[in-house]
Amino acid sequence: MGHKFLDFLNVTRYIEIAANSMTHWRNSMFNLTYAFAEGNKDLRDILGGKGANLSEMTNLGLPVPQGFVVSTVACRAYLKAHELTDDLVTEIRSRVSDLETVTGKTFGHGADPLLVSVRSGAKFSMPGMMDTILNLGLNDVTVQRVAQRTENLAFAYGSYRRLIQMFGNVVFEIDIKDFNEASHKVENVRGYGSANFTRQDWLLVIEQYKQVFQAQAGQEFPQDVYDQLFIAVEAVFKSWDNDRAKVYRQLHNIPDDLGTAVNIQQMVFGNYSKDSGTGVMFTRNPATGAPGLFGEYLSQAQGEDIVSGARTPDPIANLEASKPQVYQQLKTIAEKLEKHYQDMQDVEFTVEDNHLYMLQTRNGKRTPNAAVNIAYDLYEEKLISAQEMISRIEPGMIEQLLHPSFLASDLAKHDSIASGLPASPGAATGEVIFTAQGAKVAAEKGHHVVLLRNETSPEDIVGMTVSEAVVTSRGGMTSHAAVVARGMGTCCVVGCQDLQVDEAGAVAHYAGGVLKEGDIISVDGTNGKIYLGTIKTTAGSVSDKLNKILAVCDKYARLQVFGNGETVKDIREAIVKGARGIGLARTEHMFFQPDRLKAMRQLILAENDADITSTLAYIKGEQKGDFVAMFETLLDKPCTIRLLDPPLHEFLPTKEADLQQLAQSIHKDYNWVAAKAAALREVNPMLGLRGVRLAVTLPQIYQMQVEAIIEAAILVSEAHQVNIIPEIMIPLIGVTPELEMAKKLCVDAAEGIFEKTGKRLDYKVGTMIEMPRACLIADELAQDADFFSFGTNDLTQLTFGYSRDDAHKFLPTYLEDHLLPNDPFQVLDTKGVGALMNMAATKGKAANPKLKVGVCGEVGGNAESIEFINTLPVDYVSCSPFRVPQARLICAQTQLRQEAEKNGVEYKASSVTA
Known part of the structure; x- marks a missing residue:
C-alpha cells in the first residue's frame, strides 16, 4: 500500500543510529534541547513527564518515533523574555537536521518530507490543559510530495487540512466550527463527502481553510516549515499560562514556576490506511x-x-x-x-x-478504589516495597472511600444553591425539616431527613441521630453540630451563611429561592455544598486490601491511633477501623437522651441534698450501664473517659416554650425555673462553670461518675476475665491544686468501691491539657497525672482568644487576606499552640518518665498537624472513628517521610488519583 513512514523491525539498531548521530551534543552548545536517546525518566524537571518517558521508552528499545525535547529551562526563559532566544532557535534547527539524518527524510522539501508533532509536556501530568499541533511540516509543496509518495490523496490533504485547523485554533484561537463550515460548504457544493474527493476537491478545501485562517488570523498560513515550528513552540510555551492550565494547577497544587517542555517528534499516522x-x-x-x-x-x-x-x-x-x-x-x-x-x-x-x-x-x-487495589497488588507482586505502597495512597482517597459520595455524572447536572464549612464528610439527600422533633417524626414514617437549623444544641440530638445530614446556618468547625455529626459519621455542613433560616416559619431563604419544609435537598459534607433535588450516591466501604495496607502502616508508624467515641456504635466503628482503643470518651454526650437530659436538669435545678442524692443515684445507674457496655466492647483495649466538661447551663433550654415544658415535667414553677436558668446562663460559657470547676462546686457529680466507672470495670473484668484499666481524665485543669483536689476525689471514690466490694483493679487518673497555663506548669501537673491528653480545640481557642463557636464570622476573611495560613481549629498552629504542646509534653515526660501523652482534638486526624505532632514527645493521636483509617495512613507516611529526610532520601508522595 505505498510507503511506510517508519520501520522499527530492528529497534535496537535504530536507537544506535539515533544516539551516534547526536553524540556531538555532549561536547557542544546543546543545553536547551535533548534528543530522546539522551534523556531518561529521572530528568522530569528538565524534560517534563512526557519527554522523560519518551526518552526512557527509547532507551528500553520500544518502538518510539524519534525526536527531541525543548526543555523547561527554555520555557522559563521564554516566559520572561516573551521571545525565543537565538541560541534556542539555533539548537532547534540543529536538532531537526539530526532528525533528518536519522529518519532519511527532509523537513520542508524533498521527495520524502519529514513531518512532526509539537506537544506540551510538563513535569506533572496535566491532561488536556495545554496545546498540541500535529502534521507540522506540511505546506502547499510538501503535501503534494506526501500524496505522491503514499498514493493516498485523502491521507495527505486530510492531514494538511488538520494542520491548518489545529494551527489556527491553538495559535490564533480560531473556532474549529469555522473550519468545519468551510469543509461542509465544499461537500454541499460537490454533493458527496470527503471519502470521494478528487485532487481538485481537496485543493478547494485547502483553499477554503486558508481563507478562514487568513480572515481570522490576519495573516496567511505560514508556508515556511521553520516558521510553523517556531510559532508552534511559542504557542505551547504560552499555553502554560492559559486559564484552564492555571485552574488545573491550582486544583492539583502544581507550582506555577515549573514551565512546560515541548516534545518535537516524527509523525506516525493512525489515519494512514484501513490498517492504521x-x-x-x-x-x-x-x-x-x-x-x-x-x-x-x-x-x-x-x-x-x-x-x-x-x-x-x-x-x-x-x-x-x-x-x-x-x-x-x-x-x-x-x-x-x-x-x-x-x-x-x-x-x-x-x-x-x-x-x-x-x-x-x-x-x-x-480512582481511590483502584489506587488502593493497584498499590496492594504491586506490593504482593513484589514490584514495590511496603514503604512505596504506603506512599501511593493519599489520605483523601481513604476519606472518599469511607463516606458516600455523589455520582459524578449525576452531580454534573446540578448547581449548588449554597455553601458552608464541610464539617463532616459524606453525601446525603433528604427532605428539609427544621426541628429535631419533626425530624424524628418524619424518620419514623420512613422519610429521609436533612435537619436544617440555625445551630444545634444537645436537645437536637434526637433529630440529629435520625437525619441523613445536618445543615446549620451558623457555627464553626468545632460547633455542637460539627462535633456531634463527625462523631456519628453523619454528613454535615455548618456556617452556611448563604441560607437565612427562619425556624419558626419553617422556611430558609437563599439567593434565588426559598426552601420549605419537605423540599428535597442534597448535602455534600466533603466540600460544603448544598444542592436542590436528589443526587445519586455511591456507598463507601473499607475493602480487604485497604485493611491489609493499613495493617502494614501500623508497623511503620511511631504514633498510635485511637478513636473518639462513647457509644457502643462509635466504639465498634473505631475498633473495626483499626483504633488501638478509645482516646476520648466524652461523658456529656451520654446525657442527650430525653430521660437522661431530664435527670440532669433535675440535678442542676435541685433545691436540697435529698433531691441531689436521689437524682445522682438514677444517673449513676445509667452511667454504669454505659460504662459496662463500653468495657464489654473494648475488653482489654484502653479507654480514656473524660469526666463531665460542659457548662451546666448548656443542659437547660432557652426558649420560653421549652422552659414551660421543663417546669411541668419536673413539677416546678415556671417563673422559678426560668429565673434559675437565667441565673446559670453565662456571658462567656467557655470560660465559666465547666470542667474541673464542676468538681470544685459540685464534687458529687465527679464522685458519682468515678464510682460508676470503677464498678463497671470490676463487673466486666470478672465476667470476661480480662484486665481492664480505666483511664479517668479530668478536664480544664489550670492550677496544680485543682488537679490535686480532683485526683483525691477520684481516688477516694475508687477506694470506697474497693472497700465496699472487696475487689480491686488498677486505674489511671490524668488530665486534659487545654489551658495555656497548664502547659507552663506541666512538670508540676505530671507529678499527679498518669497521662496527658491535649484538647487542641480549647487550647487553640484559649491561646488565640478566638471563640471556636464564633470564629466562623471572621476566620474566612483572615484566611482570604492571608492573615492566617490555615484555620487553626483544623490545622494545628505549630508556632503558638504547637510550641505550648511541645513545652508541656517535654516538661511532663521529664518530670514523669512513665507519663503517656496523646492528642485528642480535631487535629488528631489532620495530615499537616500529624506531621508536626510526630516530632513531639507524644505517644498517640485520637480522632473520630471515621477518620481512624486516614490517621493510620498519615502517621505511617509522616514517620517514613521524616526518616527519609533525616537520611537525605527523597520521599515520593502519590499524585495519581483521577
Missing part, C-alpha cells in the same frame, strides 16, 4: 485496579480524534481479534512498562499500516 489507527490504554483498569489492558482504539484516526470525542472508539479488547499481532505486542509492552515503572501506566499508541508505535507513557490516573 490510534489508541489509549491503561495497563490496569483505572476504575477498579483489575489487571489487564483497558482502553480504547479508533481505526483510521489520529490521537486527537479520541480526545475530542468526535468519533466513538472500540474497546481495546477488540484488537485481539482484529489485529492479534498488534494486541500481543501491546500486552508485552504493557508488562514491560509496568515492571520498569513499577506502576500502572497510561499509554498512547498509534498503529500505522499494522506497525505499532508508542507515543507516550505515564503513571495513570485512577
Whole structure:
C-alpha cells in the first residue's frame, strides 16, 4: 500500500543510529534541547513527564518515533523574555537536521518530507490543559510530495487540512466550527463527502481553510516549515499560562514556576490506511485496579480524534481479534512498562499500516478504589516495597472511600444553591425539616431527613441521630453540630451563611429561592455544598486490601491511633477501623437522651441534698450501664473517659416554650425555673462553670461518675476475665491544686468501691491539657497525672482568644487576606499552640518518665498537624472513628517521610488519583 513512514523491525539498531548521530551534543552548545536517546525518566524537571518517558521508552528499545525535547529551562526563559532566544532557535534547527539524518527524510522539501508533532509536556501530568499541533511540516509543496509518495490523496490533504485547523485554533484561537463550515460548504457544493474527493476537491478545501485562517488570523498560513515550528513552540510555551492550565494547577497544587517542555517528534499516522489507527490504554483498569489492558482504539484516526470525542472508539479488547499481532505486542509492552515503572501506566499508541508505535507513557490516573487495589497488588507482586505502597495512597482517597459520595455524572447536572464549612464528610439527600422533633417524626414514617437549623444544641440530638445530614446556618468547625455529626459519621455542613433560616416559619431563604419544609435537598459534607433535588450516591466501604495496607502502616508508624467515641456504635466503628482503643470518651454526650437530659436538669435545678442524692443515684445507674457496655466492647483495649466538661447551663433550654415544658415535667414553677436558668446562663460559657470547676462546686457529680466507672470495670473484668484499666481524665485543669483536689476525689471514690466490694483493679487518673497555663506548669501537673491528653480545640481557642463557636464570622476573611495560613481549629498552629504542646509534653515526660501523652482534638486526624505532632514527645493521636483509617495512613507516611529526610532520601508522595 505505498510507503511506510517508519520501520522499527530492528529497534535496537535504530536507537544506535539515533544516539551516534547526536553524540556531538555532549561536547557542544546543546543545553536547551535533548534528543530522546539522551534523556531518561529521572530528568522530569528538565524534560517534563512526557519527554522523560519518551526518552526512557527509547532507551528500553520500544518502538518510539524519534525526536527531541525543548526543555523547561527554555520555557522559563521564554516566559520572561516573551521571545525565543537565538541560541534556542539555533539548537532547534540543529536538532531537526539530526532528525533528518536519522529518519532519511527532509523537513520542508524533498521527495520524502519529514513531518512532526509539537506537544506540551510538563513535569506533572496535566491532561488536556495545554496545546498540541500535529502534521507540522506540511505546506502547499510538501503535501503534494506526501500524496505522491503514499498514493493516498485523502491521507495527505486530510492531514494538511488538520494542520491548518489545529494551527489556527491553538495559535490564533480560531473556532474549529469555522473550519468545519468551510469543509461542509465544499461537500454541499460537490454533493458527496470527503471519502470521494478528487485532487481538485481537496485543493478547494485547502483553499477554503486558508481563507478562514487568513480572515481570522490576519495573516496567511505560514508556508515556511521553520516558521510553523517556531510559532508552534511559542504557542505551547504560552499555553502554560492559559486559564484552564492555571485552574488545573491550582486544583492539583502544581507550582506555577515549573514551565512546560515541548516534545518535537516524527509523525506516525493512525489515519494512514484501513490498517492504521490510534489508541489509549491503561495497563490496569483505572476504575477498579483489575489487571489487564483497558482502553480504547479508533481505526483510521489520529490521537486527537479520541480526545475530542468526535468519533466513538472500540474497546481495546477488540484488537485481539482484529489485529492479534498488534494486541500481543501491546500486552508485552504493557508488562514491560509496568515492571520498569513499577506502576500502572497510561499509554498512547498509534498503529500505522499494522506497525505499532508508542507515543507516550505515564503513571495513570485512577480512582481511590483502584489506587488502593493497584498499590496492594504491586506490593504482593513484589514490584514495590511496603514503604512505596504506603506512599501511593493519599489520605483523601481513604476519606472518599469511607463516606458516600455523589455520582459524578449525576452531580454534573446540578448547581449548588449554597455553601458552608464541610464539617463532616459524606453525601446525603433528604427532605428539609427544621426541628429535631419533626425530624424524628418524619424518620419514623420512613422519610429521609436533612435537619436544617440555625445551630444545634444537645436537645437536637434526637433529630440529629435520625437525619441523613445536618445543615446549620451558623457555627464553626468545632460547633455542637460539627462535633456531634463527625462523631456519628453523619454528613454535615455548618456556617452556611448563604441560607437565612427562619425556624419558626419553617422556611430558609437563599439567593434565588426559598426552601420549605419537605423540599428535597442534597448535602455534600466533603466540600460544603448544598444542592436542590436528589443526587445519586455511591456507598463507601473499607475493602480487604485497604485493611491489609493499613495493617502494614501500623508497623511503620511511631504514633498510635485511637478513636473518639462513647457509644457502643462509635466504639465498634473505631475498633473495626483499626483504633488501638478509645482516646476520648466524652461523658456529656451520654446525657442527650430525653430521660437522661431530664435527670440532669433535675440535678442542676435541685433545691436540697435529698433531691441531689436521689437524682445522682438514677444517673449513676445509667452511667454504669454505659460504662459496662463500653468495657464489654473494648475488653482489654484502653479507654480514656473524660469526666463531665460542659457548662451546666448548656443542659437547660432557652426558649420560653421549652422552659414551660421543663417546669411541668419536673413539677416546678415556671417563673422559678426560668429565673434559675437565667441565673446559670453565662456571658462567656467557655470560660465559666465547666470542667474541673464542676468538681470544685459540685464534687458529687465527679464522685458519682468515678464510682460508676470503677464498678463497671470490676463487673466486666470478672465476667470476661480480662484486665481492664480505666483511664479517668479530668478536664480544664489550670492550677496544680485543682488537679490535686480532683485526683483525691477520684481516688477516694475508687477506694470506697474497693472497700465496699472487696475487689480491686488498677486505674489511671490524668488530665486534659487545654489551658495555656497548664502547659507552663506541666512538670508540676505530671507529678499527679498518669497521662496527658491535649484538647487542641480549647487550647487553640484559649491561646488565640478566638471563640471556636464564633470564629466562623471572621476566620474566612483572615484566611482570604492571608492573615492566617490555615484555620487553626483544623490545622494545628505549630508556632503558638504547637510550641505550648511541645513545652508541656517535654516538661511532663521529664518530670514523669512513665507519663503517656496523646492528642485528642480535631487535629488528631489532620495530615499537616500529624506531621508536626510526630516530632513531639507524644505517644498517640485520637480522632473520630471515621477518620481512624486516614490517621493510620498519615502517621505511617509522616514517620517514613521524616526518616527519609533525616537520611537525605527523597520521599515520593502519590499524585495519581483521577
